[in-house]
Amino acid sequence: MNQLRVSSGRVLRPDGRVERADVAVDRDEGTIRAVGSPDEVDDTLDGAAAEALDASGSLVIPGLVNAHTHVAMTLLRGYADDKPLDPWLREDIWPAEAELTPDDVEAGAELGAVEMIRSGTTAFADMYFAMDRVADAVDRAGLRARLGHGVVTVGKDDADARADVEESLAVARELDGAADGRIRTAFMPHSLTTVGEEFLREGVAEAREAGVPVHLHANETTDEVEPIVEERGERPIAYADDLDALGPDDFFAHGVHVDDSEIDRLAAAGTAVVHCPASNMKLASGMAPVQRLREGGVTVALGTDGAASNNDLDLFDEMRDAAMLGKLAADDASAVPAEAVVEMATQGGADALNLPGGRIEEGAAADLAVVDLDAPHLTPVHDPVSHLAYAARGSDVRHTVCDGQVLMRDREVLTLNAEAVQKRAAAAASDLVDRVESA
Ligand SMILES: CSC[C@H]1O[C@@H](n2cnc3c(O)ncnc32)[C@H](O)[C@@H]1O
Numbered sequence: 001m002n003q004l005r006v007s008s009g010r011v012l013r014p015d016g017r018v019e020r021a022d023v024a025v026d027r028d029e030g031t032i033r034a035v036g037s038p039d040e041v042d043d044t045l046d047g048a049a050a051e052a053l054d055a056s057g058s059l060v061i062p063g064l065v066n067a068h069t070h071v072a073m074t075l076l077r078g079y080a081d082d083k084p085l086d087p088w089l090r091e092d093i094w095p096a097e098a099e100l101t102p103d104d105v106e107a108g109a110e111l112g113a114v115e116m117i118r119s120g121t122t123a124f125a126d127m128y129f130a131m132d133r134v135a136d137a138v139d140r141a142g143l144r145a146r147l148g149h150g151v152v153t154v155g156k157d158d159a160d161a162r163a164d165v166e167e168s169l170a171v172a173r174e175l176d177g178a179a180d181g182r183i184r185t186a187f188m189p190h191s192l193t194t195v196g197e198e199f200l201r202e203g204v205a206e207a208r209e210a211g212v213p214v215h216l217h218a219n220e221t222t223d224e225v226e227p228i229v230e231e232r233g234e235r236p237i238a239y240a241d242d243l244d245a246l247g248p249d250d251f252f253a254h255g256v257h258v259d260d261s262e263i264d265r266l267a268a269a270g271t272a273v274v275h276c277p278a279s280n281m282k283l284a285s286g287m288a289p290v291q292r293l294r295e296g297g298v299t300v301a302l303g304t305d306g307a308a309s310n311n312d313l314d315l316f317d318e319m320r321d322a323a324m325l326g327k328l329a330a331d332d333a334s335a336v337p338a339e340a341v342v343e344m345a346t347q348g349g350a351d352a353l354n355l356p357g358g359r360i361e362e363g364a365a366a367d368l369a370v371v372d373l374d375a376p377h378l379t380p381v382h383d384p385v386s387h388l389a390y391a392a393r394g395s396d397v398r399h400t401v402c403d404g405q406v407l408m409r410d411r412e413v414l415t416l417n418a419e420a421v422q423k424r425a426a427a428a429a430s431d432l433v434d435r436v437e438s439a
């Protein structure tokens with residue numbers, strides 16, 4: 001058997017306890033074979049040789065899950081800042097995206113993959129264009145992902161709008177199961193206001209037939225909620241329910257402006273919400289009621305959103321932001337505590353995306369990250385979970401493993417040439433801006 005042993009670390013278990021343990025991984029199956037004392041792990045290895053990853057002085061955690069991003073937007077990092085959502089999209093981002101080529105998307109996706117691997121993320125959900133090229137990048141990087149082509153129908157004639165819906169459905173059907181099953185897909189209308197009702201209705205019905213979930217931006221700003229309420233006399237989550245877009249495998253990004261009736265509806269349907277605190281603060285979209293969502297029984301995951309509204313893909317930042325903003329939103333320092341944000345970035349993400357991972361336990365997917373605690377900003381260690389939420393940074397990650405494959409060892413990314421990826425992305429971004437300026 002092809003095995004990997006993560007030795008001498010402290011391991012974050014699914015119930016939030018941290019214990020000294022080794023982790024044995026079956027690399028052929030991509031699963032965790034055992035978690036236990038060195039002797040217990042020796043027994044499961046049966047004397048067979050195993051590749052070793054040293055976790056001494058470190059914390060072994062489930063690979064983090066970035067449950068909402070637009071990964072190729074790394075090319076637009078720092079391109080347009082300090083505006084609210086609508087003008088930011090219309091004046092800056094959409095004109096730039098109109099010039100994007102599939103090669104650009106691949107370059108940006110590889111850059112995002114390197115950034116995620118380096119900061120301990122092993123799975124992500126992506127809504128964008130040229131998804132075959134994103135899938136190629138995911139395959140090479142060794143990551144896990146739920147991918148979808150983002151549909152926008154406003155401003156398009158009927159034929160173009162329909163073609164966009166069809167492309168999203170085709171991508172969802174064709175890429176599902178790619179990269180040895182590490183890629184799953186979804187139908188991804190951009191939002192309830194940027195896709196017309198008939199296209200939403202038809203697209204969701206076809207997604208149900210194809211057995212793929214629905215992912216969209218919902219209740220992100222008041223500018224998006226108000227027109228729906230005015231035109232339809234119902235809140236956006238009720239509208240989504242009416243469209244049959246509120247299922248147990250579906251997951252919505254943001255959920256900032258949701259009222260109690262919408263929280264009840266999300267919980268009853270089992271639809272997850274992906275909280276994107278940095279993006280919500282930067283675009284001044286508002287403060288999601290994370291404590292109320294969790295207390296109401298909604299699965300809450302964490303997402304960075306795109307690098308143009310964050311401006312990084314580091315989920316350690318997101319955990320800290322979620323805890324801080326959650327307290328402010330609830331006006332309660334005990335709201336959204338450290339354990340909650342760690343759970344949101346791990347189990348919550350895996351559950352929202354319905355992907356394997358999120359837990360270090362026997363039989364679970366071998367998706368994990370090893371966080372080096374031997375650093376001034378992480379000393380002393382009264383509580384490792386507190387450090388994950390409030391003090392650790394992506395750059396503290398030493399090793400990253402996904403599906404049993406070591407993606408980064410001792411801070412060296414093994415699956416992609418990080419230097420070449422960075423160079424290619426910088427050149428693609430610079431050429432892109434030249435094209436936008438001369439358009
Ligand atoms: C149609 S592909 C996805 C689309 O979404 C845009 N986008 C990036 N960040 C946000 C956000 O916070 N809310 C809504 N839309 C966003 C991205 O630029 C693509 O055009």
Ligand SMILES: [Zn+2]
Nearest residue numbers: 217253305306
């Ligand atoms: Zn988004």
